[in-house]
Amino acid sequence: MTDAAGGPWDAFGTYLRSQRQLANLSLRQLAALTRISNPYLSQIERGLHQPSVAVIKSLADALDLSANDLLAYAADIDIDADQPAEATVERAIRRDPRLTTPQKAALLAVYASMVDTEADAPTEPGSGTGPEDDQGGPATTPPDWRDGGDVLP
Numbered sequence: 001m002t003d004a005a006g007g008p009w010d011a012f013g014t015y016l017r018s019q020r021q022l023a024n025l026s027l028r029q030l031a032a033l034t035r036i037s038n039p040y041l042s043q044i045e046r047g048l049h050q051p052s053v054a055v056i057k058s059l060a061d062a063l064d065l066s067a068n069d070l071l072a073y074a075a076d077i078d079i080d081a082d083q084p085a086e087a088t089v090e091r092a093i094r095r096d097p098r099l100t101t102p103q104k105a106a107l108l109a110v111y112a113s114m115v116d117t118e119a120d121a122p123t124e125p126g127s128g129t130g131p132e133d134d135q136g137g138p139a140t141t142p143p144d145w146r147d148g149g150d151v152l153p
Contacts, residue, residue, distance in 0.1 A: 009044070009047040009048070009049065009050050010046075010047030011047070012044075012047070012051075012073060012074045013044055013045040013046055013047040013048075014045075014047070014097075015073055015094075015095065016044060016045055016059065017045045018094070018101055018104065019063050019065060019094065020045075020063065021101040022094070022101055022104055022105050022108070023062075023063050023064065025062075025063075027041055027042060027045070030059075030062055030063075033062035034055075034058040034059055034061075034062045035058070036055060036058060036059075051074070053071065056070050056071055056074055057070075057071075069091060073095070089111060090108060090111065093107045093108055093111065094108075
């Protein structure tokens, strides 16, 4: 099936290209991973062909994306309401056309590092092993001028 450029598959092709670039894969590398011909992938990225469900699933696997998310994007279905916050944040970053590929990669890396860091940290203030401040971090005792200590750092 062939669609005219600028149709609904053009947006999917642009999205697919940005995801390939985020994964630091060339078109040939993605073709080898998915066992889909290089020219056919190029045509999908340019919005000239409508990929089958099997092709979309293969692309999702190679790009380490959720097949459901990629299928939903291809079908222009909004599935954010049923997803956890992490999935919607990552999806929003990946889909934002205002961001360049390097910006998307940086935001995804920062977000992943923040989520991973928070997963290792205590979830509530007072649940850790040491004293904590109001934000759940380690408490620091400010110097007291009455003890003769310096007030300024």
